[in-house]
Amino acid sequence: MxxxxxxxxxxxxxxxxxxxxxxxxxxxxxxxxxxxxxxxxxxxxxxxxxxxxxxxxxxxxxxxxxxxxxxxxxxxxxxxxxxxxxxxxxxxxxxxxxxxxxxxxxxxxxxxxxxxxxxxGHLGPDLLDPAWDDTHAAEAVRRLTARADSEIGLALLEQRVMAGVGNLYKTEVCFLLGLSPWTPVRDVPDLAAVVALSRTLLLRNADRPEQTTTGSLHPAEAHWIFERAGRRCRRCGTRIRTAEQGDGVYARVAYWCPHCQPGPAPRGGRVAGGRERRAARA
The missing domain is CATH 3.20.190.10 (MutM-like, N-terminal)
Structure with a gap:
């Protein structure tokens, strides 16, 4: 998606x-x-x-x-x-x-x-809404808070919470905030920071086809851990692991660094893996 x-x-x-x-x-x-x-x-x-x-x-x-x-x-x-x-x-x-x-x-x-x-009408606040203000941010935090028992990785993909985040930004937001994707929302210390960073990353790339979270537009350097299964974490050198998160058609590949993102983790997360299929672009 x-x-x-x-x-x-x-x-x-x-x-x-x-x-x-x-x-x-x-x-x-x-x-x-x-x-x-x-x-x-x-x-x-x-x-x-x-x-x-x-x-x-x-x-x-x-x-x-x-x-x-x-x-x-x-x-x-x-x-x-x-x-x-x-x-x-x-x-x-x-x-x-x-x-x-x-x-x-x-x-x-x-x-x-x-x-x-x-x-x-069922969607949460659009992170790229040109009219975005503190009211939108507060509503996104409220909707996240209401999913206290959900895993933060799944909650970020839920468009009814806030609209716009896909697997790339879910992955990078969790990494940059040091959160395991399997952390329950209730255990995330700063949900406002989750919303703010999600919007910042989307805004950063809203006017170009290239998507970077590191600041580099070089394809090999554009992301911290997304689609880097089995490679070394750019911060600590630990190998990036992957596991499936979600059920059925909603399942997505989750990437995480066990050292930089401590917390809950599935059993048997793979160290090596192939590249995830890229979403179609206009």
Whole structure:
């Protein structure tokens, strides 16, 4: 699942390309939406809410899309060859000088703009909300506190607590704060620091495709422990371990340094492992 900053950047780029433009082509190829044609509609704007995107039109409707594991939006100039197969396209929005193609978008819905809350009203505060203030931060802390018995690694991934954190930032937030991902929320000494650091890391990368938590944009140096199973911790030299955290479709690979992140740990955490599949990007 992509991080909130990936979705935010996709929305920002789509907005810059489409906002205020009339669609010459507006194909929806999703099985539930094939009868709709958006040609002739003017795009009012594109906004992200957590990991959700809404493309808003002048007829009072919005096109909702969610990337899940393999979805993405691409932007092209008319006539350019697409980088993914046409059979994967679920939406094609074309203006006089740009073509936006949504690939592998399993979750799509066309709904009234004033009903968007039906799809995102359950979410916690959006960490990349431009209107973020102390009230948002306090609400995120309140929602975290209410999950006292949950493991902090799982609570960070819960979009009903705060929207935007994926496995990358969950991993790095826990490492930077010295928390085992399996630490119960009730035992985390400073939940406000968890919220603040989550937002800081997302903001740091919100306007670029590269995601760094170390400050380096070099691919081999961008993360502290994420996707570094079996390698040495950048701080103490201990080998990074991995284990599965969560159940069923919600299970994710958890990375942690046993020395820098003392506390609860699963039995048999692996020292070596492969790279986790990267989320699709726009």
């Amino acid at each position: 992509p991080e909130g900053d990936t979705v935010h950047l996709a929305g920002k780029r789509l907005h810059a390309a489409l906002a205020g433009r009339r669609l010459l082509r507006g194909e929806l190829r999703h099985p539930r939406l094939v009868e709709h044609d958006l040609a002739g509609r003017t795009v009012l704007g594109v906004v992200s809410v957590g990991k959700h995107l809404f493309t808003r039109f002048d007829d009072g409707r919005s096109l909702h899309s969610h990337f899940r594991m393999d979805g993405s939006w691409h932007l092209y100039r008319p006539g350019m060859r697409w980088r993914r197969p046409a059979r994967e396209a679920r939406a094609v929005l074309e203006t006089d000088d740009r073509v936006a193609v949504g690939f592998a978008l399993h979750d799509m819905e066309l709904l009234p703009t004033d009903a968007e809350d039906r799809l995102v």
